[in-house]
Amino acid sequence: MNIEFYQGNSDLSVNQKLVMDLLESQKRPLSAYMILDELRDVGIRAPLQVYRALEKLISMGKVHRVESISAFIACSHMSCEKLGVTAFVICDRCENIEEVSDQSISSFITDLAIKTKMKAAKSNIELHGLCNTCQTS
Amino acid sequence: MNIEFYQGNSDLSVNQKLVMDLLESQKRPLSAYMILDELRDVGIRAPLQVYRALEKLISMGKVHRVESISAFIACSHMSCEKLGVTAFVICDRCENIEEVSDQSISSFITDLAIKTKMKAAKSNIELHGLCNTCQTS
DNA sequence: GTCAGTAATGTTATACTATAACAGATTTGT
DNA sequence: ACAAATCTGTTATAGTATAACATTACTGAC
Ligand SMILES: [Zn+2]
Ligand SMILES: [Zn+2]
Ligand SMILES: [Zn+2]
Ligand SMILES: [Zn+2]
Numbered sequence: 001m002n003i004e005f006y007q008g009n010s011d012l013s014v015n016q017k018l019v020m021d022l023l024e025s026q027k028r029p030l031s032a033y034m035i036l037d038e039l040r041d042v043g044i045r046a047p048l049q050v051y052r053a054l055e056k057l058i059s060m061g062k063v064h065r066v067e068s069i070s071a072f073i074a075c076s077h078m079s080c081e082k083l084g085v086t087a088f089v090i091c092d093r094c095e096n097i098e099e100v101s102d103q104s105i106s107s108f109i110t111d112l113a114i115k116t117k118m119k120a121a122k123s124n125i126e127l128h129g130l131c132n133t134c135q136t137s
Numbered sequence: 138m139n140i141e142f143y144q145g146n147s148d149l150s151v152n153q154k155l156v157m158d159l160l161e162s163q164k165r166p167l168s169a170y171m172i173l174d175e176l177r178d179v180g181i182r183a184p185l186q187v188y189r190a191l192e193k194l195i196s197m198g199k200v201h202r203v204e205s206i207s208a209f210i211a212c213s214h215m216s217c218e219k220l221g222v223t224a225f226v227i228c229d230r231c232e233n234i235e236e237v238s239d240q241s242i243s244s245f246i247t248d249l250a251i252k253t254k255m256k257a258a259k260s261n262i263e264l265h266g267l268c269n270t271c272q273t274s
Numbered sequence: 275g276t277c278a279g280t281a282a283t284g285t286t287a288t289a290c291t292a293t294a295a296c297a298g299a300t301t302t303g304t
Numbered sequence: 305a306c307a308a309a310t311c312t313g314t315t316a317t318a319g320t321a322t323a324a325c326a327t328t329a330c331t332g333a334c
Contacts, residue, residue, distance in 0.1 A: 013283085031320080046286085047322090048322075049283075051320095051321065052283080091255070100249065105249075108241075108245050109264060111241065112237065112242075112264055113266065118228070118268060118269070120264055121229060124261070125262050126204070127246060127250060131254065151311085168291080170291075183313070185293075185314085186312075188291090188293075189311080189312085193310095193311090207291065207292095
């Protein structure tokens with residue numbers, strides 16, 4: 001574990017911490033309204049409370065939005081803020097999801113940005129298919 | 138132009154052709170409801186008519202859904218059905234969008250699938266940022 | 275400490291995106 | 305002509321996200 005990037009959740013506001021703790025306790029992605037339902041009995045009552053917390057957490061690199069399924073998942077690394085680009089690999093059968101972040105992914109995006117003369121702001125890479133387990137069952 | 142993959146739009150149903158022609162006439166992505174509005178006076182009245190046409194066109198590789206903006210755009214190649222993987226490069230300022238499809242992109246996805254032991258079904262790669270023009274103005 | 279600026283909260287209403295369910299019409303192959 | 309498959313039309317509903325406004329809490333200068 002890359003301890004130099006570690007930061008706890010103590011810098012978060014109340015609602016941000018509620019959402020963050022929930023997402024960390026699940027490993028799967030949750031929709032904003034699933035989050036809302038889970039947090040009703042601890043004081044979250046409206047979609048905006050969830051979306052605002054998510055917006056902040058995403059900007060901090062602690063949560064990612066998985067675009068193709070409109071859902072949110074806790075970053076499985078220390079925090080992607082510093083680490084750059086990640087990819088999501090999603091099994092369409094068992095719904096298992098893996099966050100991959102390595103040099104080949106970062107440099108792929110860097111190359112793509114150079115090739116298209118873009119100043120990159122954010123990227124999303126999502127691969128759907130069948131995971132190893134689901135291929136053989 | 139890769140003539141061997143060329144196919145016109147004559148194999149399409151009425152609604153499919155209406156949607157396809159509209160998307161081809163614009164180069165930018167359109168939301169489903171923008172499409173609906175544009176096609177109201179030629180007989181399209183309900184969202185489902187649009188979504189059903191889009192579903193088919195996407196399965197044919199003639200249209201892509203750009204996940205991060207929930208919008209649809211005509212494939213800028215002959216048809217991605219045979220050509221494999223593409224990436225979208227999106228300027229967040231001028232909203233220009235470019236579809237990139239080359240060997241490096243296909244092999245990146247292939248490698249990612251191998252590395253994660255996935256049987257790939259579909260992928261989406263989207264890069265947001267500032268285009269060359271918008272960086273200098 | 276207080277004052278100003280910033281960030282976070284709470285609430286209601288509304289906009290945008292997408293699918294369910296049902297009924298009927300059209301096309302295609304044999 | 306018949307069955308199978310595809311496409312169509314319509315209403316209702318589900319799911320995702322933001323606008324607008326009022327209020328409260330935190331932070332840092334002075
Ligand atoms: Zn991450
Ligand atoms: Zn699986
Ligand atoms: Zn394409
Ligand atoms: Zn631009």
